Amino acid sequence: xxxxxxxxxxxxxxxxxxxxxxxxxxxxxxxxxxxxxxxxxxxxxxxxxxxxxxxxxxxxxxxxxxxxxxxxxxxxxxxxxxxxxxxxxxxxxxxxxxxxxxxxxxxxxxxxxxxxxxxxxxxxxxxxxxxxxxxxxxxxxxxxxxxxxxxxxxxxxxxxxxxxxxxxxxxxxxxxxxxxxxxxxxxxxxxxxxxxxxxxxxxxxxxxxxxxxxxxxxxxxxxxxxxxxxxxxxxxxxx
Numbered sequence: 001x002x003x004x005x006x007x008x009x010x011x012x013x014x015x016x017x018x019x020x021x022x023x024x025x026x027x028x029x030x031x032x033x034x035x036x037x038x039x040x041x042x043x044x045x046x047x048x049x050x051x052x053x054x055x056x057x058x059x060x061x062x063x064x065x066x067x068x069x070x071x072x073x074x075x076x077x078x079x080x081x082x083x084x085x086x087x088x089x090x091x092x093x094x095x096x097x098x099x100x101x102x103x104x105x106x107x108x109x110x111x112x113x114x115x116x117x118x119x120x121x122x123x124x125x126x127x128x129x130x131x132x133x134x135x136x137x138x139x140x141x142x143x144x145x146x147x148x149x150x151x152x153x154x155x156x157x158x159x160x161x162x163x164x165x166x167x168x169x170x171x172x173x174x175x176x177x178x179x180x181x182x183x184x185x186x187x188x189x190x191x192x193x194x195x196x197x198x199x200x201x202x203x204x205x206x207x208x209x210x211x212x213x214x215x216x217x218x219x220x221x222x223x224x225x226x227x228x229x230x231x232x233x234x235x236x237x238x239x
Contacts, residue, residue: 006030006048007115010040010066011055011081020053023108024115037061049076051119053111054098056082064096071097071149071160077118078163079111097149099163121167121189134238137173140221142212144169151211164189165208172208172222172232181229205230 007029009020017033024031032043036059043049052070056063063080070076078097083104099118102111137144143152149166151159161169171180171188182201189204205222214221222232 004030005050005119006032007051007053008040008043008049009033009053010036010058011053012036012058013055020108020111024112027112037066040066051077051079051115053079053081053115056080067096067098075147075149075166077122079114079118081106097160097163097166136239138237138239139173139176139232140212140234144173153213159211161211164204165211168204168208173236176232176234176236179225179228179231185229
């Protein structure tokens with residue numbers, strides 16, 4: 001956490017906004033709280049936000065719509081909250097680009113831990129500043145819209161990436177044509193912290209290959225190096 005980390009809490013429950021605002025401020029964060037998407041957009045206009053805690057069930061545009069819209073123009077970390085226990089909501093939220101997901105009711109200490117973890121992961125991506133300066137990254141006849149986290153296939157089809165898929169692809173592109181061990185990938189991707197949604201790095205790579213349209217049996221973009229790890233084999237051009 002830096003001295004000026006700014007957390008934006010978007011929740012239509014005034015009690016939750018008050019509770020989280022007080023708790024996060026006591027833990028050293030700058031906090032703004034709003035009750036809907038309109039308030040969220042206004043908060044963005046007023047200054048920098050480092051992470052959003054976004055409720056799924058909101059009046060007007062719900063959390064999934066807002067998450068999708070945010071991902072079209074920003075890579076800001078997002079933690080989604082929901083009172084629903086349906087796993088489908090969690091999966092859809094992550095597919096829309098959320099970085100983490102926490103069901104209500106929750107312990108504020110757990111949310112604090114997740115905020116720290118998500119911010120740390122976002123900042124520990126290797127050489128991330130160079131990629132964030134680029135608008136698009138071209139590789140293997142594909143194009144990645146950095147700020148929208150959208151992958152464009154060779155046929156021009158837009159493929160949205162989940163938060164984990166985007167981070168993993170970002171790591172591979174930063175270290176193109178270099179073999180990365182499973183330990184390195186897991187360390188950069190997950191920060192080596194336990195996570196209820198954590199999957200093995202092999203499954204994460206498999207999911208990313210599927211997004212890229214890379215043949216699982218004979219991958220041409222992300223190759224497996226037996227006994228060592230993985231390597232993205234492609235010329236990478238930023239613009």
